[in-house]
Amino acid sequence: MKLLIVVASNPYSHDFNTSVKLAKASLERNHSVSMFFMANGVYCLLREEIKELSERGVKVYYCAHNANQRKVKPDSWAESSSMYGLSKLVTESDRVLMFD
């Protein structure tokens, strides 16, 4: 299964915990996982947990507009994208989970 998790919540929220745990569980089931960070979710890119998920195979994207607006400078393991990029990820994914 190709799973897409979209996170618009800040990194000190229940949504952050839930999305990280669901991403881990999906990896353990050998699913392909993408995470897309937008709105206040771009602050999550500053947390180690997301970097670790990226190292374990989660594809990490973010809305460049939101990151720029919030002055967040993501590391290179996160891929700059847009709302149109998110739309394409929706096309490719079997299931979409939205956390906001």
Added chain:
Amino acid sequence: MKLLIVVASNPYSHDFNTSVKLAKASLERNHSVSMFFMANGVYCLLREEIKELSERGVKVYYCAHNANQRKVKPDSWAESSSMYGLSKLVTESDRVLMFD
């Protein structure tokens, strides 16, 4: 009047708007205004509105622990402080407004 506004909400919230507007109105009434940013509020230090308030005379403080934890590096117009520092501001203030 010495007013203390404590902000623990993120910068894309109604609380951000309310606290900025209340700080401005206080300045216009020639009150002395301090703002203390903690928890998700430290992300507010990345917004221009707070810098402008600081330039107009608002004393801006933040919890160094929270800023460090969230990888926020405030500019020099914001003063590094702590929960004990906040306590001392409560002592000096005539009114305290908490937004979280």
Added chain:
Amino acid sequence: MARKNVVFIIKSNPFSWKTFEALRQAVGASIEHNVSVIFIKDGVYALTDWKPELIGIEPIDKSIESLGMMGARVIAESEAVRERGIKLKDWGIEIDIMDKDHICNMTKDAEVVITW
């Protein structure tokens, strides 16, 4: 690539950045999907003539206009509008007023449902 039926549901925080971001997301999706944006419960307030700039939020007019241009549907729950006694703004595009039953059916038929 398969075009999908994507339903966005805006159910709360009508006067917030959340609504702004939800609509931006819907516009992006409408380029290659069949998009419906459904406002229910307190979400319907977002379709009234409110003034985001007064409370530090970017206007949503352009997003709603873009949805119209992309052929996306914009829908308001009739019960929610009636209960709140509100009047929807003329956004320059057609807003469908739909009852709960129809909204339920649209949600059931959708391939992807994104709630805000």
Added chain:
Amino acid sequence: MARKNVVFIIKSNPFSWKTFEALRQAVGASIEHNVSVIFIKDGVYALTDWKPELIGIEPIDKSIESLGMMGARVIAESEAVRERGIKLKDWGIEIDIMDKDHICNMTKDAEVVITW
């Protein structure tokens, strides 16, 4: 410098970073103020034997312990505890169970009230 009566009210989000930050704030204040931390409504859940580390939140035990050492009062609303049928954890300090009326009076008498 004047020692003030400072009341902290935790009324929602018991299992969150908010509670953690509220308590940290209360500990800091208790160094030079007369602090009372009052848990009302859903806030009382924070005083049960929950496991913050399971949901990615730092434990609050040290903060509550520090409040005890600093002589701050920790109070739970009796009605909220009873309605939820919950049992408070033994935090190693005294937790006062107090009814709404008393809590109202404490809030009225406080010089500073900080709500979370």
Added chain:
Amino acid sequence: MVNTVWIIKKLADFPELELIEEDDVIILIQDAVLRTPSIENWYACEEDTVARNIKIPEDRLVSYADIIDLIEKANKVVVW
């Protein structure tokens, strides 16, 4: 003389009525302006009301400067 100014952000979060005394004042801000309270001494933040296109009688609306003045005159302010 105003005793306590209560700044209310959400109506669901309305403080228990027993907390409010006769010489207290309530100021609705943010989404709390959507529903008006049943008690006597209340005002609503004008900018938050106009921004949401809500109809509230003129004499109930207060500017941010008014809010600051009310806070100054009161003994205490609580954001609830």
Added chain:
Amino acid sequence: MVNTVWIIKKLADFPELELIEEDDVIILIQDAVLRTPSIENWYACEEDTVARNIKIPEDRLVSYADIIDLIEKANKVVVW
């Protein structure tokens, strides 16, 4: 065959009952585990339940792996 998996975060936000069909499944997560629903097919996230020290019958608890499996088996997932 599961039709839709509904992931519920807050009980106040419970989807209208008319939205839920017989072959749907509801999974309570986060603070939604505090109150259990009146309908049939529901589960609760074990970790969120244990973290909050809430008593929910063992056979209603699901791990994150279980949740992922339920999502995979369903036609659709909605986080409400």
